[in-house]
Amino acid sequence: MARWQxxxxxxxxxxxxxxxxxxxxxxxxxxxxxxxxxxxxRTFYRHFADKREVxxxxxxxxxxxxxxxxxxxxxxxxxxxxxxxxxVGSRDFFTEERRPWSRRRHQAISSEDGLRERESxxxxxxxxxxxxxxxxxxxxxxxxxxxxxxAISVFRVSFVQWIAPxxxxxxxxxxxxxxAAQRALG
Amino acid sequence: MARWQxxxxxxxxxxxxxxxxxxxxxxxxxxxxxxxxxxxxRTFYRHFADKREVxxxxxxxxxxxxxxxxxxxxxxxxxxxxxxxxxVGSRDFFTEERRPWSRRRHQAISSEDGLRERESxxxxxxxxxxxxxxxxxxxxxxxxxxxxxxAISVFRVSFVQWIAPxxxxxxxxxxxxxxAAQRALG
Numbered sequence: 130m131a132r133w134q135x136x137x138x139x140x141x142x143x144x145x146x147x148x149x150x151x152x153x154x155x156x157x158x159x160x161x162x163x164x165x166x167x168x169x170x171r172t173f174y175r176h177f178a179d180k181r182e183v184x185x186x187x188x189x190x191x192x193x194x195x196x197x198x199x200x201x202x203x204x205x206x207x208x209x210x211x212x213x214x215x216x217v218g219s220r221d222f223f224t225e226e227r228r229p230w231s232r233r234r235h236q237a238i239s240s241e242d243g244l245r246e247r248e249s250x251x252x253x254x255x256x257x258x259x260x261x262x263x264x265x266x267x268x269x270x271x272x273x274x275x276x277x278x279x280a281i282s283v284f285r286v287s288f289v290q291w292i293a294p295x296x297x298x299x300x301x302x303x304x305x306x307x308x309a310a311q312r313a314l315g
Numbered sequence: 316m317a318r319w320q321x322x323x324x325x326x327x328x329x330x331x332x333x334x335x336x337x338x339x340x341x342x343x344x345x346x347x348x349x350x351x352x353x354x355x356x357r358t359f360y361r362h363f364a365d366k367r368e369v370x371x372x373x374x375x376x377x378x379x380x381x382x383x384x385x386x387x388x389x390x391x392x393x394x395x396x397x398x399x400x401x402x403v404g405s406r407d408f409f410t411e412e413r414r415p416w417s418r419r420r421h422q423a424i425s426s427e428d429g430l431r432e433r434e435s436x437x438x439x440x441x442x443x444x445x446x447x448x449x450x451x452x453x454x455x456x457x458x459x460x461x462x463x464x465x466a467i468s469v470f471r472v473s474f475v476q477w478i479a480p481x482x483x484x485x486x487x488x489x490x491x492x493x494x495a496a497q498r499a500l501g
Contacts, residue, residue: 207500207501208500209500209501246432246436249435249436249439250432250435250436252439253435253438253439271472271476271493271496272496272500274468274471274472275468275469275472275493275496275497275500276500278464278465278468278471278472279464279465279468279497279500282460282461282464282465282468283461285460285464286457286460286461286464290457307457307461310457310458310461311461311465312501314393314394314395314458314461314462314465
């Protein structure tokens, strides 16, 4: 077994993000990321498949949090409430400690077409997973798709607001306001 | 000026789709598409930038139809009604004559990761364009984004239903039912 380096993953993430913002994503190499973190490339590849993975490694856990929250929602929940439960169930990911990282990550992603596309596709994957979780709770199409899309729309917009420079509301506060605004669309 | 070949564009589209479905998108070359249509590669490139463009060339016109319909909607329209106008304004694209082509196009796209991603990104572009059209009609964020996402959700789901094998309802009928179902989410 390889020796485990405490904090290596976090150091690699910080170094990668620093370099992406300094020199651009394309021009940053894995060798540079490892060197900046005072680690070897080998250690980098023990944690991440490639440099893009540094920015998207949380996607699977997020997706599972969404799906698990739908499965755990009360039996009497409506399709919309089931879908909203998915979004509410992911709030623990978006803590105050995480906000600065999320802001910098967003900055890195915004400056690169390929990364923006990847982020957009991530939203599509989340919507598809939530729709499937709704079907498993007995919601039929097309309601499952419409309710899942509505919830992911709030998730997407809440994230944009949460990482805005002067924003101080918590993710929970933002999402509650957006769910209300969405219902009020009439 | 190059001589114009009547029907060349349509013949190239049909040939391309035939070949994509027979041999797969990746393994089809522009030379083969042109040969199947009894035209030259030069003629192909007069109509399309590359073979992927054959499947996505309608996107700009669709986007303009969406945006124009928002601009033309009544002054008293609510944010949701403005966004719905965008979708309603694109119905002329989805005629009975077009349905077989759309079904085959969908089949070609479904079998290729890169094409599915491109289709997913197209929906994101449409949502962003509708949100911007809403802002130009005085709708503020986040309502502009939420209403645009809701309309594009109906558009996306309506398209999936419209091209289903046994489906006979018109796009207009499908979308009216989906708009009602979305409102009924409560």
